[in-house]
Amino acid sequence: MTRSLRRPARGDSLIEVLIAMSLTAITALGIIGAQMWLARNERSLTARELATSIADSVAEGIRGDSDRDPVVTQWRTRAAALLPDGDVDVLDRGDGLHIAVVKWRAQASRGGEAMCAEPGVGATLACVTVAFAR
Numbered sequence: 017m018t019r020s021l022r023r024p025a026r027g028d029s030l031i032e033v034l035i036a037m038s039l040t041a042i043t044a045l046g047i048i049g050a051q052m053w054l055a056r057n058e059r060s061l062t063a064r065e066l067a068t069s070i071a072d073s074v075a076e077g078i079r080g081d082s083d084r085d086p087v088v089t090q091w092r093t094r095a096a097a098l099l100p101d102g103d104v105d106v107l108d109r110g111d112g113l114h115i116a117v118v119k120w121r122a123q124a125s126r127g128g129e130a131m132c133a134e135p136g137v138g139a140t141l142a143c144v145t146v147a148f149a150r
Contacts, residue, residue: 056123060142066098067118067144074104074116075148095120101141112149119143 070091077087088106095102099120107115122142 063099063120064144067120070095070104071116071118071144071146075146078106079148079150114148114150116146117143
C-alpha cells in the first residue's frame with residue numbers, strides 16, 4: 017500500500033479568509049453608502065414637500081384675502097421653523113399674476129437636486145414656486 021506523503025497546504029486557508037474579508041468589507045461599504053444616499057434624498061424630499069405645502073398655503077391665503085402681508089408674515093415664520101433658513105416671498109409679475117416662492121438652504125448637491133431658478137434667490141438655496149392669479 018502506498019501512502020501519499022502530501023502535506024496539507026497551510027497558506028491557502030489564510031488567503032481565502034483575506035479574500036472573504038475583503039469582499040465583506042467592500043460590500044459593507046457599498047451598503048453604508050447606499051443608506052447615506054437614501055437618507056440624504058429623504059431629507060431633501062421632505063424639505064421639498066414642506067416647501068410645496070407652504071407655497072400652496074401662501075397662494076390660497078393671498079387669493080382669498082385682500083391684505084397679503086399677514087399671510088406672508090405667518091407663513092414666513094412657519095417656513096423659518098420648518099426648513100433650514102426657510103423664507104417666503106411673493107413676487108408680482110403683473111396682470112394679476114403672482115408667484116409664491118419658498119426657499120431654503122439646500123445641502124451640497126451632487127447633481128441630484130436642482131437649485132432655484134428664480135432670480136435673486138441665491139446659488140446655495142433650493143426653492144419651490146407656485147404661480148397664481150388673484
